[in-house]
Amino acid sequence: AVRLLRRPKSNTIVLSGLSGSGKTILFYQLRDGSSHQGTVTSMEPNEGTFILHSEAGKERKVKPVHIVDVPGHPRLLPKLDEFLPEAAGIVFVVDALEFLPNLRGVSEYLYDILTKASVVKKKVPVLICCNKTEKVTAHTKDFICKQLEKEIDKLRTSRSAVSDADVANDHTLGTPGKTFSFSQCTNKVSVGEASGLTSKIADVEQFIRDNVKP
Amino acid sequence: MLEQLLIFTRGGLILWTCKELGNALKGSPIDTLIRFCLLEERSGSNSYNYDAPGAAYTLKWTFHNELGLVFVAVYQRILRLLYVDELLSMVKREFCEIYDPKRIDYNDFDETFRQLRKEAEARTEDLKKSKQVGRPVNDSKKQGHVKKGGADGGNKKKSEAKGGSDDDDDNRAGHNKLENGHSNGHHIETDGSRGLAIGNGKENASVNVGAFDVSKLQKLKNKGGKKNDTAVSDSKGAKADPKKKATKKNRVWDDSPSQSKLDFTDPVENGNENIDVVAANQGESMMDKEEVVSSDSEDDEDEVGKGSAPNSKKKGWFSSMFQSIAGKANLEKSDLEPALKALKDRLMTKNVAEEIAEKLCESVAASLEGKKLASFTRISSTVQAAMEDALVRILTPKRSIDILRDVHAAKEQRKPYVVVFVGVNGVGKSTNLAKVAYWLQQHNVSVMMAACDTFRSGAVEQLRTHARRLQIPIFEKGYEKDPAMVAKEAIQEATRNGSDVVLVDTAGRMQDNEPLMRALSKLVNLNNPDLVLFVGEALVGNDAVDQLSKFNQKLADLSTSPNPRLIDGILLTKFDTIDDKVGAALSMVYISGAPVMFVGCGQSYTDLKKLNVKTIVKTLLK
Numbered sequence A: 001a002v003r004l005l006r007r008p009k010s011n012t013i014v015l016s017g018l019s020g021s022g023k024t025i026l027f028y029q030l031r032d033g034s035s036h037q038g039t040v041t042s043m044e045p046n047e048g049t050f051i052l053h054s055e056a057g058k059e060r061k062v063k064p065v066h067i068v069d070v071p072g073h074p075r076l077l078p079k080l081d082e083f084l085p086e087a088a089g090i091v092f093v094v095d096a097l098e099f100l101p102n103l104r105g106v107s108e109y110l111y112d113i114l115t116k117a118s119v120v121k122k123k124v125p126v127l128i129c130c131n132k133t134e135k136v137t138a139h140t141k142d143f144i145c146k147q148l149e150k151e152i153d154k155l156r157t158s159r160s161a162v163s164d165a166d167v168a169n170d171h172t173l174g175t176p177g178k179t180f181s182f183s184q185c186t187n188k189v190s191v192g193e194a195s196g197l198t199s200k201i202a203d204v205e206q207f208i209r210d211n212v213k214p
Numbered sequence B: 001m002l003e004q005l006l007i008f009t010r011g012g013l014i015l016w017t018c019k020e021l022g023n024a025l026k027g028s029p030i031d032t033l034i035r036f037c038l039l040e041e042r043s044g045s046n047s048y049n050y051d052a053p054g055a056a057y058t059l060k061w062t063f064h065n066e067l068g069l070v071f072v073a074v075y076q077r078i079l080r081l082l083y084v085d086e087l088l089s090m091v092k093r094e095f096c097e098i099y100d101p102k103r104i105d106y107n108d109f110d111e112t113f114r115q116l117r118k119e120a121e122a123r124t125e126d127l128k129k130s131k132q133v134g135r136p137v138n139d140s141k142k143q144g145h146v147k148k149g150g151a152d153g154g155n156k157k158k159s160e161a162k163g164g165s166d167d168d169d170d171n172r173a174g175h176n177k178l179e180n181g182h183s184n185g186h187h188i189e190t191d192g193s194r195g196l197a198i199g200n201g202k203e204n205a206s207v208n209v210g211a212f213d214v215s216k217l218q219k220l221k222n223k224g225g226k227k228n229d230t231a232v233s234d235s236k237g238a239k240a241d242p243k244k245k246a247t248k249k250n251r252v253w254d255d256s257p258s259q260s261k262l263d264f265t266d267p268v269e270n271g272n273e274n275i276d277v278v279a280a281n282q283g284e285s286m287m288d289k290e291e292v293v294s295s296d297s298e299d300d301e302d303e304v305g306k307g308s309a310p311n312s313k314k315k316g317w318f319s320s321m322f323q324s325i326a327g328k329a330n331l332e333k334s335d336l337e338p339a340l341k342a343l344k345d346r347l348m349t350k351n352v353a354e355e356i357a358e359k360l361c362e363s364v365a366a367s368l369e370g371k372k373l374a375s376f377t378r379i380s381s382t383v384q385a386a387m388e389d390a391l392v393r394i395l396t397p398k399r400s401i402d403i404l405r406d407v408h409a410a411k412e413q414r415k416p417y418v419v420v421f422v423g424v425n426g427v428g429k430s431t432n433l434a435k436v437a438y439w440l441q442q443h444n445v446s447v448m449m450a451a452c453d454t455f456r457s458g459a460v461e462q463l464r465t466h467a468r469r470l471q472i473p474i475f476e477k478g479y480e481k482d483p484a485m486v487a488k489e490a491i492q493e494a495t496r497n498g499s500d501v502v503l504v505d506t507a508g509r510m511q512d513n514e515p516l517m518r519a520l521s522k523l524v525n526l527n528n529p530d531l532v533l534f535v536g537e538a539l540v541g542n543d544a545v546d547q548l549s550k551f552n553q554k555l556a557d558l559s560t561s562p563n564p565r566l567i568d569g570i571l572l573t574k575f576d577t578i579d580d581k582v583g584a585a586l587s588m589v590y591i592s593g594a595p596v597m598f599v600g601c602g603q604s605y606t607d608l609k610k611l612n613v614k615t616i617v618k619t620l621l622k
Helices: A023-032 A078-086 A103-114 A117-122 A141-158 A202-211 B029-038 B084-098 B109-159 B166-194 B198-243 B270-274 B317-326 B333-349 B354-368 B379-395 B403-412 B429-442 B459-470 B483-497 B514-527 B543-557 B583-592 B613-621
Strands: A012-017 A046-050 A065-069 A087-095 A126-131 A189-193 B002-009 B014-017 B048-052 B055-064 B069-076 B417-422 B447-452 B474-476 B501-506 B531-537 B569-573 B596-600
Touching: A012 A023, A012 A078, A012 A103, A023 A046, A023 A065, A023 A087, A023 A202, A078 A087, A078 A117, A087 A103, A087 A117, A087 A202, A103 A117, A103 A126, A103 A141, A103 B403, A126 A141, A126 A202, A141 A189, A141 B403, A189 A202, B002 B084, B029 B048, B029 B055, B029 B069, B055 B084, B069 B084, B084 B109, B333 B354, B333 B379, B333 B583, B333 B613, B354 B379, B354 B583, B379 B583, B379 B613, B403 B417, B417 B429, B417 B514, B429 B447, B429 B459, B429 B501, B429 B569, B429 B596, B447 B459, B447 B483, B459 B474, B474 B483, B483 B501, B483 B514, B501 B514, B514 B543, B531 B543, B531 B583, B543 B583, B569 B583, B583 B596, B583 B613
Parallel strands: A012 A065, A012 A087, A087 A126, A126 A189, B417 B501, B417 B531, B447 B474, B447 B501, B531 B569, B569 B596
Antiparallel strands: A046 A065, B002 B014, B002 B069, B048 B055, B055 B069
């Protein structure tokens, strides 16, 4: 098959994160501007190609975005591999309210995403979105960022035992020897805030606009 | 009364809830249903029970697979409503007519639902009433029988020689009974005449039956008397018992006379240093090697037009081709049956337990019913794809199996990470314990072994040999000691000398053996290990289901704490002996929900690897 030298830039944004972090609500906020009657644990991905609700009706021409909300349940982890290869950007949703009890699970998931071959090779930008910030006891994004960096640092040492034979899945993350920080990643990792239930999704929309250029 | 009825998409968006039944549900029953039932491939079962503080619900559900919708009804378990299934299917039918993927709110469905509910409730009321009408007729007939029997009994008692004042009472009772008997006898006759020819026959029969009943009554009376006697003697016996001291008797397996202690434990420990010890270093454990996955060239053999399919069981080649090209309208259960049966047989030839294969097929059927067949696909390929999806989902662990990470976490808290190996006899606990120790050592984790198999001859020596070869400390107390106490002391010793991991070996035991299971439960409860690893061999067949469920049940029942420790992980052994009959892994994971953490594939230290889900699924469906 004859292929063009430069593939057309993908317009896919993947919403990922642990089960219960608020991805499906975000999906519907981006699409319809409301969370409707609420959600339950997703059993299948939610996919859609549309113009962001906040941009509908604007004068300038906006490119429709293909957003995929991948379920966070660990049993459905393989589904993520279907969508990651074509992602132009990843939004990693973190529950800022129940952050500390799930710290290990969150950091392992994030570590897995950051070390996937497709993500590293194509330098896919990642937005760590701290959700549920409307709640009083939600943690700040700086706190969450620091905690995640510490956990991933620990994960690096315990997962370093992977052989260097097959590079399909794992890469070493960051610079060995120094404490891990997101700035060491070859792809851009940024942190933002959101509140799915109260429609405060500006950070996410900005990220999408930055990465899906018309 | 229904607590709530929800309609939501498989992607998670709630489309409609009944606003009349405004009760907020306690806990999170829907999420739990999805996580522990629907995503666990148990959607073929009838209902799901959910307990939360303050509520006990039962949930029933139905799918509409074509539109990707789920309908769930929640009600209180004590009510046992009968109309829920019917209501769900009616709701499904009505809702699908107004469903539109673009539409989000369906407030007009409230009215439809109200009507449907009234209909369903009314229908159940009718059913109940018709059942009740039947009952009084039966009761009166029964009463007639008993009374007649009583009347005859009364007569007989009179004739018996019984001393005491009972006679008078009996006489009186007998008289009364006689009267009643007669009057009821009338009843029976009238009923019987209604029932035509059966009437007379019944009268005669009832007399005979009455006679029989009398003798029964006599026996019952005697039994009752005897029972009273035994009860009295029991209480007397119970008072005597506490006087005896409870001495512990040795476990006797057969009727052989108790032997003198055969403890050959080498009393001199230090003598072992004379032997030339070569630390075992056999290279990298297979846990760290990436598995080479063969290319998927054999897939897609079911696609239409790409050659013949010898497995096809369709009636005619031409008609099947035509159907697959056109794309059949909706999959019915009858269409799925032959394909599912073929899949189930295939799974069973791969050594999957029969019960598990059955449940899996039901679950896949539930998820495919009503779905539209895509064009250019055959039913068997759709079913195969769905089954593959389901298998991957079951075998993918639902929690992290990164043991090294857990060990590091425990290290930070300055506690040793305790792993207990349990299983039935002869599955390979001690051997695989040594393999795990070897692997951990390779990752710079300090390991200590605890020999809590104090029953089998040679178990302690076996572990000692392994410890010597691997040069790791071993904690042992010889034979005939209480394993729970040995384990406790081992953990204390490990905390003292700073070992990161303690691997506890236990004696093999059958799942039906009550005292041994109790001992195991005591060990787990007393020491609260970080990981309870069930060691099961891949050669096991249908017994895997029984083993795991009984182990879990006993651990839960005999536990003293409110959150009992269950089996956390599975170690699958003797994997190299089974070629492609890998079904035991599936049975074990399905029945217990615990992930497979290690796979033992040989008898040397390096033969330990991780479970490769995709390879297993491919092998199962080949």
